[in-house]
Amino acid sequence: MKTHLLENIVADKDSFIPNPPTPANRVHSLNHFKVERDHEDIAWITFDMQGSAANVWNENTLREFALCLEALSREGAAKALVIQSAKDKIFIAGADLKAVRNAPVRRVETLIQLGQKVFNRLAAMPMPKLALIHGACLGGGLELALACDARLASDSEQTRLGLPETQIGLIPAWGGSTRLPQLLGLPTGLELIVTGKLLKPSSAKRLGLVDQVVPREHLEKAARKMITEGLPKRDVPLNHAFWKLPGIRNALAHRVRNQVLEKTRGLYQAPLRAIEVATAASAAPLEKAMDLERHAILDLALTPQTEHLIDLFFRKEEASKKPYPRGVAMPIHEVAVIGAGVMGSGIAHWAASRGNHVLMQDIHPLALAKGLGRIQDLLKDGIKRRALTRRDMQDTLDRLTMEHTSVPLARYHLVIEAATEDMELKKKIFTGLAERSGPDAILATNTSALSIAELAATVPHPERVIGLHFFNPVHRMPLVEVIVTDQTSDDVTATAVAFVQRLGKTPIVVKDSPGFVVNRILMPYLMEAVRLHETGVAAEVIDEAMLEFGMPMGPMRLLDEIGLDVADHVANTLCAAYPDRLTGSSLLKRLVTEGKLGKKTGQGFYSYKDGGRNRKTVIHHDDAMIEHVQHRLALLLSNEAARCAYEGLTRQPSEIDLAMILGTGYPPFRGGPLAWLNDFGTDNAAVELRMLNVSTPEPNAFEPAAFPKT
Ligand code: NAD
Numbered sequence: 001m002k003t004h005l006l007e008n009i010v011a012d013k014d015s016f017i018p019n020p021p022t023p024a025n026r027v028h029s030l031n032h033f034k035v036e037r038d039h040e041d042i043a044w045i046t047f048d049m050q051g052s053a054a055n056v057w058n059e060n061t062l063r064e065f066a067l068c069l070e071a072l073s074r075e076g077a078a079k080a081l082v083i084q085s086a087k088d089k090i091f092i093a094g095a096d097l098k099a100v101r102n103a104p105v106r107r108v109e110t111l112i113q114l115g116q117k118v119f120n121r122l123a124a125m126p127m128p129k130l131a132l133i134h135g136a137c138l139g140g141g142l143e144l145a146l147a148c149d150a151r152l153a154s155d156s157e158q159t160r161l162g163l164p165e166t167q168i169g170l171i172p173a174w175g176g177s178t179r180l181p182q183l184l185g186l187p188t189g190l191e192l193i194v195t196g197k198l199l200k201p202s203s204a205k206r207l208g209l210v211d212q213v214v215p216r217e218h219l220e221k222a223a224r225k226m227i228t229e230g231l232p233k234r235d236v237p238l239n240h241a242f243w244k245l246p247g248i249r250n251a252l253a254h255r256v257r258n259q260v261l262e263k264t265r266g267l268y269q270a271p272l273r274a275i276e277v278a279t280a281a282s283a284a285p286l287e288k289a290m291d292l293e294r295h296a297i298l299d300l301a302l303t304p305q306t307e308h309l310i311d312l313f314f315r316k317e318e319a320s321k322k323p324y325p326r327g328v329a330m331p332i333h334e335v336a337v338i339g340a341g342v343m344g345s346g347i348a349h350w351a352a353s354r355g356n357h358v359l360m361q362d363i364h365p366l367a368l369a370k371g372l373g374r375i376q377d378l379l380k381d382g383i384k385r386r387a388l389t390r391r392d393m394q395d396t397l398d399r400l401t402m403e404h405t406s407v408p409l410a411r412y413h414l415v416i417e418a419a420t421e422d423m424e425l426k427k428k429i430f431t432g433l434a435e436r437s438g439p440d441a442i443l444a445t446n447t448s449a450l451s452i453a454e455l456a457a458t459v460p461h462p463e464r465v466i467g468l469h470f471f472n473p474v475h476r477m478p479l480v481e482v483i484v485t486d487q488t489s490d491d492v493t494a495t496a497v498a499f500v501q502r503l504g505k506t507p508i509v510v511k512d513s514p515g516f517v518v519n520r521i522l523m524p525y526l527m528e529a530v531r532l533h534e535t536g537v538a539a540e541v542i543d544e545a546m547l548e549f550g551m552p553m554g555p556m557r558l559l560d561e562i563g564l565d566v567a568d569h570v571a572n573t574l575c576a577a578y579p580d581r582l583t584g585s586s587l588l589k590r591l592v593t594e595g596k597l598g599k600k601t602g603q604g605f606y607s608y609k610d611g612g613r614n615r616k617t618v619i620h621h622d623d624a625m626i627e628h629v630q631h632r633l634a635l636l637l638s639n640e641a642a643r644c645a646y647e648g649l650t651r652q653p654s655e656i657d658l659a660m661i662l663g664t665g666y667p668p669f670r671g672g673p674l675a676w677l678n679d680f681g682t683d684n685a686a687v688e689l690r691m692l693n694v695s696t697p698e699p700n701a702f703e704p705a706a707f708p709k710t
Contacts, residue, residue, distance in 0.1 A: 094139025169306030327490030550667025
């Protein structure tokens with residue numbers, strides 16, 4: 001029987017659980033929780049959020065959980081309290097971010113206060129409290145577990161523990177910034193909070209975050225045994241008292257702060273604030289520690305930076321999980337990859353390691369051998385980083401076959417062509433693929449910029465042709481542009497989207513057009529960087545400006561990494577498509593002719609003697625120059641992004657922002673080039689672009705696009 005106890009709640013400032021009904025029996029079912037007291041006098045709270053695949057904390061669930069605690073207190077202390085989840089893959093996924101996004105500050109404050117009160121109350125309950133963790137135990141989920149006396153985790157692949165709040169511009173403020181360092185010692189606590197790292201159960205055990213790791217089906221038995229035999233005596237973290245000494249504590253905070261500044265150039269506020277709070281809280285009484293956490297999160301929650309990061313989280317979730325709205329997705333488990341070069345072997349590795357049977361084909365046996373070598377290196381590296389076991393490596397290799405002749409491809413439902421970037425070669429390959437593959441096979445190409453429609457015209461079933469544009473290196477880059485022509489069928493698009501999602505990547509469906517979205521927006525920016533360099537601005541200054549803007553790599557160094565020949569090739573495609581405003585770079589062409597192709601030849605815009613980038617010191621740059629370069633290049637990125645939005649290349653403009661963040665590392669805290677434009681002000685941007693346009697020799701290079709109305 002469900003009892004709607006929430007109706008009794010009066011939002012009173014001091015008492016948030018007024019008049020809960022006295023339980024008459026030993027089982028209480030609320031909307032989202034079940035409370036039971038068993039024959040051994042152990043109390044069990046099971047979280048099962050209704051209407052949701054995940055358990056999350058919002059005002060409702062927190063208040064209900066408080067009612068559970070209240071009910072247990074009124075019944076008299078149980079022998080122990082065990083908290084578990086009824087969900088298959090999730091313990092508690094954290095706070096309901098929808099409750100924070102765009103919420104008025106008072107609402108956020110209420111939520112934070114409520115969570116702190118409830119978890120403090122849990123921590124103060126007189127019996128031993130145990131969290132039984134199976135599945136994701138993140139943010140507020142781990143903060144609940146930290147308020148318990150012991151944590152038992154399942155050894156499942158689904159189980160992950162961590163406090164990722166700083167990654168979305170927040171800090172753990174339901175006691176996490178205080179209790180994690182208390183449990184693990186300040187150095188480890190700070191590291192986990194600042195990086196937002198998610199731990200596997202085995203690593204969590206090694207650090208002392210969980211007390212026991214057992215198979216999921218043994219969790220209950222292990223909990224009962226632990227209650228009977230007594231909770232494990234916790235070793236005080238090494239030098240715990242030492243790190244509490246004010247001088248030592250502050251020196252540690254200073255060191256971690258410097259590490260964060262080196263990585264983020266101070267552009268991200270949350271990790272810096274988290275260091276301050278966790279360090280001060282580690283030596284403060286509980287009430288003061290909670291105040292510090294609360295004030296910090298309220299300062300951070302409503303900043304544009306945090307709003308962008310939370311928006312990004314939602315967009316990525318949606319793109320990575322939501323099925324394509326039209327068409328029917330067919331399951332794909334057999335994939336052929338044509339070409340065993342950098343991209344072909346990268347795609348083959350990733351697809352095979354995600355459970356697909358993969359045929360990798362190349363005309364050159366040596367290319368196949370090299371491709372296999374790259375795959376083996378990636379797998380070995382995974383073992384070294386403990387991300388993989390030897391068994392995983394063997395299973396992946398067992399799913400991989402290689403071939404250098406044109407064998408029939410009837411069993412492969414998806415063929416991904418990743419051969420050399422040459423339209424005539426690709427047309428020939430596609431003609432052959434149409435003959436060799438089954439009647440329903442999807443023919444995909446990984447081309448960087450060639451027309452998918454032109455390729456599709458070479459086969460009898462153009463509706464089965466699609467672009468799957470993976471990025472380099474495949475194992476690191478989360479984005480795949482799914483490029484559709486006017487003829488691509490909805491079923492094929494839905495299947496490709498589902499396949500990419502199953503690979504754990506984020507698909508973004510893009511209309512076929514030169515450069516698609518990412519290269520289309522990136523190339524004018526890279527070309528402009530080269531032009532600036534030609535006018536006398538040092539490569540280091542240009543790179544420094546964009547690093548300060550938040551890009552992970554400056555444009556000159558990025559060109560060297562891509563290869564100047566490859567960049568020139570893509571630039572040519574785009575210049576041919578938009579001759580009115582894009583012109584190639586003579587400097588780039590000269591360097592290509594001289595064989596200076598970037599990192600791969602040891603010389604590009606930088607010199608790479610001894611295998612590494614020869615870091616020249618920046619001789620002199622003034623702030624005005626840095627700002628000039630930033631404006632010029634950032635405006636160009638946003639201008640091209642606005643054109644893509646205007647042309648409707650993606651279903652929603654926000655997908656352009658997501659594609660640029662995932663495909664190029666555009667600074668996430670800026671929300672993407674369209675969001676940046678919005679923050680900069682479209683009117684301001686138009687004025688600046690017009691001024692740049694008249695002062696630039698290349699006609700129309702800075703002609704403002706039609707900006708979306710703000
Ligand atoms: P690569 O030169 O490393 O590899 C191309 C491979 O294709 C070679 O091993 C070659 O032997 C093979 N090949 C040539 N003709 C073939 C045929 N008829 N049948 C089978 N194999 C054949 O090139 P790459 O960097 O892996 O690029 C492959 C594709 O991916 C290109 O279209 C490129 O534009 C695109 N792409 C490249 C990158 C990148 O950064 N390298 C990123 C995204 C997309």
